[in-house]
Amino acid sequence: MYSELIQDIKKKLGSELAVLAHHYQKDSIVEHADLVGDSLQLAASIPQLKARFIVFCGVDFMAETAAVLASRHQLIFSPDPEATCVMADMAPHSLVRTILEKVSLSGKVIPLSYVNSSVGVKAICGEYGGSVCTSSNAPGMLKWALSQGDRVLFLPDKNLGRNTANLSGINPREIHILDIRNNGNNIQAGDLADKKLLLWPGVCAVHFRLKPEQVMGVRRDNPGAFIVVHPESHPGVVAIADEAGSTSRIISFTKEAPTGSTVFIGTEDNLVLRLKKEFPDKNIIPLGAGYCSNMAKITPQLLARCLGSMIPEKAVQVDPKLAPHARKAVENMLKVSLQ
């Protein structure tokens, strides 16, 4: 019933409407999407879209990023503004500013935030000469950020930070996980002089569930099977896997795996189960990350309701004081990573 309603509205609005969905959305949402992608693909698509109404099926920071990049005539809507990201919520922007000011006593610190962060955090990155990154372009963006100052504050995901540092050849002794408790009062700027990379201690509630011991057991019990994981996973999990990459890389890895092979996939289960349907010639098994409860908040009912009430008052609003700085941070990423 909701599916018909959604299709009717889509038909009526035609090219005036674009429905975007993240790979972690369920099939009943993805089937209505004009574009399905990872964070980078979806963000990069915004400036090219001609549609006046853009409905973003994902979590809040994605819709906010879209609103930052949208042109004046475009309105961004979220079927459920309560769908937030646990990882992004671990880095409140006021605390990020306080910590950045503290660590900056050690020299020029460039903030580099994963796109899984609030618009307030992205604005701080833009304001302090930093940028944002996605899991697919994190190594290139970290290299760029390191060239802009004495050290980099990478946030909010410590696992993506550690995995990116490993790929970039940064010595573990040059990495420091910040103690953000007590408003950052435990941080001593003098201790950071020989550090290149300062990590915010956030994690993804989904990929955090994958434990090195469990993945080691899968490896032991399934000789010959492939294991591919998302780099938000623990570095011990990434070390055991055959490949770690963004959702787009996980998809291409699965596609390229030989017919008849077994592939264990460590990412959100909606994507894993979709790949299982798409590639019946392979034995595709979820590694056990499970579902993201916030991504799951978007339902066909909420999508239909959203499509039926796209008035400017309901569009995603970004604080006009934050928007220019946040846009600068995102544009820096698009400039560096897409060149």
Ligand code: SF4
């Ligand atoms: S999967 Fe992890 S990073 Fe993605 S929205 Fe859910 S909690 Fe946030």
